[in-house]
Every structure is written in structure tokens, then in C-alpha cells.
Amino acid sequence: MAVAAPPLPARAATPQGRWNLAARGLGLLVGVAVILLVALLSIRVGSIGVSNRDVWNALFHYDTSNYEQVVIRELRVPRTVIALGVGGALAAAGAIMQAVTRNPLAGPSILGVSSGASFAIVTAIYFLGLTSASQYVWFAFVGALIAAALVFMVGSAGRGGATPVKLALAGVVVSALLGAWTNALILLDEDTLDQARFWFAGSVTGRDLGTFWTVAPFLLGGMLISLFIGHQMNVLSMGDDTARALGMNITRTRLVSSALVVTMTGAAVAVAGPIAFVGLATPHLVRAVIGPDYRWVLPYAIITGAVLLTVADILGRVIMSPGEIQVGIVTAFLGAPFLIYLARKKAVA
Amino acid sequence: MATTQLPLRPGPNARPINKPGHVTIRTRFFSVRLNTRVLGMSLVAGIAMVLLAVWAMTLGSLHIPFADVVGATFGRGDEDARFVVRELRFPRVLSAILIGAALAMSGAIFQGIVRNALVSPDIIGINAGATLVATFWIVTGLSWSLMPLAAFFGALLTAAAIYALTWKRGIAPERMILVGIGMQAALAAGTTYITVRFPVEVVRPAVAWTMGSIYGSTWSDVGVLALFLVLAAPVGIALMWPLRALQLGDDVSRGLGLPLEGVRLSLLVVGCALAAAAVAIAGPIGFVALMVPHVARILGGPASGSTMVLTGFLGATFLLLADTVAQHFLPVSLPVGVITAAVGAPYFLFLLYKSNVRV
Numbered sequence A: 001m002a003v004a005a006p007p008l009p010a011r012a013a014t015p016q017g018r019w020n021l022a023a024r025g026l027g028l029l030v031g032v033a034v035i036l037l038v039a040l041l042s043i044r045v046g047s048i049g050v051s052n053r054d055v056w057n058a059l060f061h062y063d064t065s066n067y068e069q070v071v072i073r074e075l076r077v078p079r080t081v082i083a084l085g086v087g088g089a090l091a092a093a094g095a096i097m098q099a100v101t102r103n104p105l106a107g108p109s110i111l112g113v114s115s116g117a118s119f120a121i122v123t124a125i126y127f128l129g130l131t132s133a134s135q136y137v138w139f140a141f142v143g144a145l146i147a148a149a150l151v152f153m154v155g156s157a158g159r160g161g162a163t164p165v166k167l168a169l170a171g172v173v174v175s176a177l178l179g180a181w182t183n184a185l186i187l188l189d190e191d192t193l194d195q196a197r198f199w200f201a202g203s204v205t206g207r208d209l210g211t212f213w214t215v216a217p218f219l220l221g222g223m224l225i226s227l228f229i230g231h232q233m234n235v236l237s238m239g240d241d242t243a244r245a246l247g248m249n250i251t252r253t254r255l256v257s258s259a260l261v262v263t264m265t266g267a268a269v270a271v272a273g274p275i276a277f278v279g280l281a282t283p284h285l286v287r288a289v290i291g292p293d294y295r296w297v298l299p300y301a302i303i304t305g306a307v308l309l310t311v312a313d314i315l316g317r318v319i320m321s322p323g324e325i326q327v328g329i330v331t332a333f334l335g336a337p338f339l340i341y342l343a344r345k346k347a348v349a
Numbered sequence B: 001m002a003t004t005q006l007p008l009r010p011g012p013n014a015r016p017i018n019k020p021g022h023v024t025i026r027t028r029f030f031s032v033r034l035n036t037r038v039l040g041m042s043l044v045a046g047i048a049m050v051l052l053a054v055w056a057m058t059l060g061s062l063h064i065p066f067a068d069v070v071g072a073t074f075g076r077g078d079e080d081a082r083f084v085v086r087e088l089r090f091p092r093v094l095s096a097i098l099i100g101a102a103l104a105m106s107g108a109i110f111q112g113i114v115r116n117a118l119v120s121p122d123i124i125g126i127n128a129g130a131t132l133v134a135t136f137w138i139v140t141g142l143s144w145s146l147m148p149l150a151a152f153f154g155a156l157l158t159a160a161a162i163y164a165l166t167w168k169r170g171i172a173p174e175r176m177i178l179v180g181i182g183m184q185a186a187l188a189a190g191t192t193y194i195t196v197r198f199p200v201e202v203v204r205p206a207v208a209w210t211m212g213s214i215y216g217s218t219w220s221d222v223g224v225l226a227l228f229l230v231l232a233a234p235v236g237i238a239l240m241w242p243l244r245a246l247q248l249g250d251d252v253s254r255g256l257g258l259p260l261e262g263v264r265l266s267l268l269v270v271g272c273a274l275a276a277a278a279v280a281i282a283g284p285i286g287f288v289a290l291m292v293p294h295v296a297r298i299l300g301g302p303a304s305g306s307t308m309v310l311t312g313f314l315g316a317t318f319l320l321l322a323d324t325v326a327q328h329f330l331p332v333s334l335p336v337g338v339i340t341a342a343v344g345a346p347y348f349l350f351l352l353y354k355s356n357v358r359v
Helices: A015-044 A054-061 A065-101 A115-129 A133-155 A164-188 A190-200 A209-226 A230-236 A240-245 A251-271 A275-289 A294-319 A328-346 B038-056 B066-073 B079-114 B125-138 B144-165 B173-197 B200-209 B217-238 B240-246 B250-255 B260-282 B288-300 B304-326 B336-354
Strands: B022-026 B032-035
Touching: A015 A054, A015 A065, A015 A294, A054 A065, A054 A115, A065 A164, A065 A209, A065 A230, A065 A251, A065 A275, A065 B022, A115 A190, A115 A251, A115 B032, A115 B038, A115 B125, A133 A164, A133 A209, A133 A251, A133 A294, A164 A190, A164 B032, A164 B200, A164 B288, A164 B336, A190 B173, A190 B260, A209 A251, A230 A240, A230 A251, A230 A294, A240 A251, A275 A294, A275 A328, A294 A328, A294 B260, A328 B144, A328 B173, A328 B250, B032 B038, B032 B304, B038 B066, B038 B288, B038 B304, B066 B079, B079 B173, B079 B217, B079 B260, B079 B288, B079 B304, B125 B144, B125 B173, B125 B200, B125 B260, B144 B173, B144 B260, B173 B200, B217 B240, B217 B304, B240 B250, B240 B260, B240 B304, B250 B260, B288 B336, B304 B336
Parallel strands: none
Antiparallel strands: B022 B032
């Protein structure tokens, strides 16, 4: 203590800093373990009781004549896989969107993705009479992409290109417009309302694995890429001037990362419906715990989002068993108090 | 008093500091600078609003000529026209005007407090609270006549809860956004839960309510709205001056001697009162509160009392236009909330596309 220590280098290579690095790395491993645990739990729990042996057999020695094993393979495994993939992708998309727009209110739906998908689905139900989630998928995905492209065209026109505020405003306006058309179609036809209200609530049940695989490349590829763009997001979130001074091509980065967001969100919404809260809140929760460095925020957000959505799905099955509450409703009820608690505890923004 | 007193107002020889396009009014007690250009725009919007209102009252299954509408409004002309205009069309037109103005001004206030362009009264849960209560009220078949009152209390209760949950030695706007998002997500989830739990035929009227509509407005609705607007709007306009200081950031406004929390609370109360009254009577009409303040800023410049007046008139004109379209120019009857977005969004996109203004 008595000896004056030499000044430390600016990039803190202190024991404290190293410990943080180690702890964060270890945390990722723990996170993966938690994902596996939650996945097993999701396969095990439900209104139809299954034993551990059934789970083991269904996964490794599948017997199609065994009722419990069929339930596991045809119902529980798909919904678990979908919940994990959708949750992770939405959270990653939300984190990227908040970095790109530098707005804590920005969620993945800000680019008009959810409303584009909703509109496409309601249109498809109204005019073509579709009835199942596997039929919706492509409509939803294409609708999401078109809406996002429109938002980009409007948001990047005029002086200054795609500034965050212009982009966000364009997103809100396009969402409002599509939302209005969606509502009009719903009101015109009771059958459409009856079909669509369940999709609007956001759910991962009643979809087979085939539905998931149609969009899986977009979900998984998007998550994989977002693991490597943390550095760019860090620079972008410092503000346009700083980012430009550091030599970043802002327009290109913004375009590429937004395209990533649109692909992931579009795919997620196409499978599971507009699940609002995960993409918006998960990045806030993650930043509150591990700090603002996007190189860590993104992987943690993917893990947290996946776990959050799967746990919410399990709870939705348990609370009103044998009935179910849609996962979108459960995530909101779960996440809201937590977000408020975090907002009060420290500056989350 | 022996102390030297600072000159609080300029002496007789002081030249008024006048910006071009502005008029400064100085009295014994206060001085304000009015933006004549923006007030002129407000006047134009006001005239457009009146003309639109009269024209809207000529339309309908019983066509009444322009001149007769004006006469009937003042109690002249034949009995049929008088009844249709005074009991049916006039209240609806007035409701549209008052609701539009209230929503737009409330939106401007909230965007100012939170300093975030994406904010509308929804952020403090006004809409979500009112919608949850109203949806529950409608699907459980409780009395329609008491529903606006219930929705009003739902809105206020939510706003109070968000204020209480945000309070921590003061109100930080960022914290309020997050608490608002959380609260809103929970309440919206409650509404969704109700809509998937109940049979579709009782859910449909509730869903229709959540889109916002003003058919069947009565004089008592107009009375309630007018009361709120008369009480809240002048306060809102007066609060625009401290709001400008508030927008410079907490530290600066504290340095200017602004009673920060007092100003913020008054703004919140005014904004809430305006939005809650509108939502209770018409349901959560989307888009007006979010977009009209932006249009007013693009046309009239940053927040000021004059811009606030313009915001009110633009909101009123816009909602009246949307309601006229919804009522008369569509093959099927749709709630006005559907039309506000359908009419407003293209215009706003055009504005965003064309304008070189920083929004």
C-alpha cells in the first residue's frame, strides 16, 4: 500500500478487469447449460404426464406406437425448439436495433416487421381462407420483408440518409398504416378475427418441426452473424460523428445490421406470431447485468431470450393446466415487473 | 427596501427585442413572444376546420344545403334539418374536433417531457389502462353507459401507478419510458388474454372499441370534452415556455431556476387529463397524438406556445377529416381509428420523404 503504483494502462488490464472477462466467459457456459436444462424441462412438463424414461426413449429410441413418446416427439420437441430459436433471434434483433437507432424504445418490431407479417397473414386468412400456422409462414415472412423495405425507402430518403429518428418514425408510421388495414379486415369478417386473434397473441404450439425448418436458416444464420458484429454495434452506439471519425461506413453498417434484424424478426414472427416483449426488454435486462459492451450483450441476449421464451412457454402450460396461456401473454406478464424493477434499481437505458 | 432592485422589466426607453415574424407582448405581469407566422397557420387551420365542419354536417342520408346547416346550427330553418343538425351531426363534429385537439396537444406534451420522438400518451399507459378496463367491461356485458367512466378511471389509475413506480427522488424521463413500456406490456397482455378467452362474438365489439370511434356522440360527451379542454389546454399552452427550458436537459433547467419536478408533474397532469378524456369517450384512437405534433413541428418549428396552438388546430382538423371520411366516403362503416392511420400515414410519409427538416 505504501508504494506508489505506476499508472495503469488505459485499457484496464487490472485483476478486476480480468476477473470480469473470466466471469463473463464462464457465464456464457453456464448460460448454455441453463438452455439445455430448460429445454429438457420443457419436454418433460405438460398436461400429459411423461416419465424420464419416456423422454430418454423418445429422444434416442423413438417408438411411434408409444403415446407418450409421440407426444414428446410431435408436440413438445417442436415447441421447445421453436421457443428457443425464436426467443434468441428476437433478443438479438432487439439488441441490434437499439444500437442502430440509439433508442431504448426500439424493438425489432420498429421496422414494421410485425405489422407487415400480421397484415400479410390477415390478408391471407381473409382472401384465401388459410387455417394453419405452417401455411402462414411464407406469407408472414414476405409481408415482413416488404414492410421493412418500405420503411427503409422512406426512412433513408432526403437529406442525411437513414438517421435513427427518421428510420424509427418511418417504422412507426408504416406500422400504424398496416395495423389500420389489418384492423379493418378483422372487423369486416368475424371468422378472420377468430383465426387471427390466436396468432396475434403469439404462440409456439401447433407448429410442426417442418414449419420451423422453413425459417430456421434465417433464425440460426442471423444469430450466428450477430455474434460477430458486437464491435460494430459498439462503435455505432457512440453516435454518428464518433463512428464516422473512427472510420466506419455508417450507412453500410446500418443497412447490413438492419437487414439482419429484419430477417431474424421476420422469420421469428412468421413462426410464432408477434411476441412483443422479448426483443424489447431482453437487451435492457442483459445490459443491466453485464454492461453496455455489445460484444457481450449480443451472446448473452441470445441466451437470455431463448431461456426467457422457453420458460414462459412452460409456465403458460402449467399455470392453467390442462388449458394453456399463449406464450406472448406470459412473457409480458413475466417480463414487465422485472423490467420495472430494473428500471428503478439502476439506470437501464 | 434599501437593496438595489434589478430591472425586472425594461424601462420606457428599452427597445423590444423582436425577432422577425414575432410579436412581443409586454404587460405589467408577464411578457410573451408570439410567433405570428405560426399563429397565422393556426388561423388557416382553424378556418379550414370550421369549413370542414359545416361541410361534414351537410353530408348524410338527409342532405342539407350549406346555408341551411349554418342556419340550423343557430336554431333556424325547418324542424327536420334542425333536429338532424343539432342533435345528431353537430355533437359528432364537435366531438371529433375536441378529441382531435386534446389528443394532439397531449401528444406534444409527452414528446416534450420525455424528449423522445416516438412517444405518445400510450407511454404512460393511458391507452392500455383504458383498453383493459373497457375490454373487460364489454365482454362481461356490463352497462355501456358507464363504460367511459370506467375507462377514464382505468386510464388515470394506470398513469398514477406509472408515476408512483417511476418516482425515485424525482422523475427521470428515461425511467418513465421503461416503466411505461413494462406497464403497457402487462396491461396489453391482459387485454389479449381476454380476447382469446371469450367467444368471438362478444370479443368483436370490444376489438372494435379498441380501434377508437366516435359514432353516437351526445351533447353530454361534448360537454365533458369541452370542460377538460377548456381547463387543460390553456395550462398546456402556458407550460410550453418552461417545457422549452426542460428540453435543454435537467441540469440546465435546474440552473435556470426551474422547479423541475413541479413543471414535470403539471405537464403530466395536463397531458393525462387531455388524453384520458379523449380515450374514455372515443377509445384509443391511434396516430393523432403521435403524428400531429411532428407535423406541427415540421410546419411551425420547435415547441412553443404558438406551436401548441397550431398542434391543437391541426389535430382537430385532422380527426374531423378522418371521421368525415370514415362516415361518408367508405363502402363499409369503419371506426375512425382505422382511418386516422390510413389517411394520416401517407401524408406523414410524404412529409418525411420530402422534407429537409430535421425531425
